[in-house]
Amino acid sequence: MVRGPAHPPAVTRANLTYTEDPVGTFKIKVTPSITIPASPSPRHVWVSVQANLDFAVGGQFGWGDRAVLSNSPAAWQNPGGGFGVCPDWAPITGCIGITDPDFQFLLVGTHTP
Numbered sequence: 001m002v003r004g005p006a007h008p009p010a011v012t013r014a015n016l017t018y019t020e021d022p023v024g025t026f027k028i029k030v031t032p033s034i035t036i037p038a039s040p041s042p043r044h045v046w047v048s049v050q051a052n053l054d055f056a057v058g059g060q061f062g063w064g065d066r067a068v069l070s071n072s073p074a075a076w077q078n079p080g081g082g083f084g085v086c087p088d089w090a091p092i093t094g095c096i097g098i099t100d101p102d103f104q105f106l107l108v109g110t111h112t113p
Contacts, residue, residue: 026061033109042071047105065092065100073101 011034018028028049036045051061065074073091081087086095093101 047107063103063105065098066102066104067100069101074103 013030016028018026020026075089076092076095077089078086
């Protein structure tokens with residue numbers, strides 16, 4: 001069984017604006033910035049996006065998937081089970097019908113030792 005975050009998010013941001021460059025690639029500037037404390041042991045840092053858009057006007061938002069797996073497989077939860085899939089956390093490979101095990105995203109920021 002895949003589990004999602006064990007605890008509520010420590011840091012959240014709401015109603016952030018985005019740019020789309022190139023088309024289909026969303027860039028979200030997180031302000032104020034988030035500090036992720038150093039950890040002596042491996043851990044997960046959960047990243048989530050909830051798009052609020054009109055399907056008839058804006059289509060739908062989704063993560064791009066990739067064949068390369070980094071650490072644990074990507075997991076997904078679809079609260080309420082819309083479209084009859086994944087009301088609980090599950091690996092994306094068994095949940096939404098894709099074969100690639102990971103999502104793609106890029107975090108850009110600074111690193112301070």
